[in-house]
Amino acid sequence: LLQEHWELLANHTCLQGPALQRLIEGIIQAYKSGITLQGNTTSLGRWDYSGSFFFSISAITTIGYGNLSPSTAVGRIFCIMFALFGIPLNLVLLNEIGQLMLLGVQHCARRLEETFHWQNKASFLMKTCALVTGLLLFLLLPPLLFSDKEGWSYEEGFYYSFITLSTIGFGDYVIGMNPDRTYPSWYKNVISLWILFGMAWLALVIKFCIHLLE
Structure with a gap:
């Protein structure tokens, strides 16, 4: 996972490490709150x-x-x-x-x-x-x-x-x-x-x- 993280940053230079980290933390927190981010759907949790x-x-x-x-x-x-x-x-x-x-x-x-x-x-x-x-x-x-x-x-x-x-x-x-x-x-x-x-x-x-x- 760490390797994929660094490869993503290397292949997409427009991404910033801190911003990506905040996004990952937000996804984890959303999952813990019962909100799924899978699929192109709108969910209330x-x-x-x-x-x-x-x-x-x-x-x-x-x-x-x-x-x-x-x-x-x-x-x-x-x-x-x-x-x-x-x-x-x-x-x-x-x-x-x-x-x-x-x-x-x-x-x-x-x-x-x-x-x-x-x-x-x-x-x-x-x-x-x-x-x-x-x-x-x-x-x-x-x-x-x-x-x-x-x-x-x-x-x-x-x-x-x-x-x-x-x-x-x-x-x-x-x-x-x-x-x-x-x-x-x-x-x-x-x-x-x-x-x-x-x-x-x-x-x-x-x-x-x-x-x-x-």
């Missing part, structure tokens, strides 16, 4: 309602992509207070969602036992079905949506799905950030719900794996 809602979800789930952050002192203080209350409440919510999923699996297992008189097979069968269904809903099918809306490959969509649901959140892939694409109004809201339910399902899978190892 990503702080619309759906973008703000998605930012809130990424904050309380501790994913924290890093592509969008508050830039004012008031915004940062509010974000801190929001996270202090939001993260514990989100953990409670994820636990409740996970328990509902588990109760659903157990209920179906009991119905199978009563109907077909399967003593040991019913529980294993329902856990397997829950695992396969979760894999489809949260890891295998979403990349197809991302491929359509974001233009990513299936591998990139699967990578984003796992990195998001595991709360690693590198930020190298983030939905709704391509200025050359038009996103439907429901897109980020649906992805936010997918994140909540997907995290609850993945937590159950990890808990089950830990139980097997013990």
Whole structure:
């Protein structure tokens, strides 16, 4: 990058080093503020309602992509207070969602036992079905949506799905950030719900794996 910087100055003598540096710093600051300079488009940034809602979800789930952050002192203080209350409440919510999923699996297992008189097979069968269904809903099918809306490959969509649901959140892939694409109004809201339910399902899978190892 430094070499390209100096080559640009050398090939375009009309450019001045300090002016170019200020431009680069301005672009970086714009990106941190949620404003994209890609493409020949006019953008008001990503702080619309759906973008703000998605930012809130990424904050309380501790994913924290890093592509969008508050830039004012008031915004940062509010974000801190929001996270202090939001993260514990989100953990409670994820636990409740996970328990509902588990109760659903157990209920179906009991119905199978009563109907077909399967003593040991019913529980294993329902856990397997829950695992396969979760894999489809949260890891295998979403990349197809991302491929359509974001233009990513299936591998990139699967990578984003796992990195998001595991709360690693590198930020190298983030939905709704391509200025050359038009996103439907429901897109980020649906992805936010997918994140909540997907995290609850993945937590159950990890808990089950830990139980097997013990």
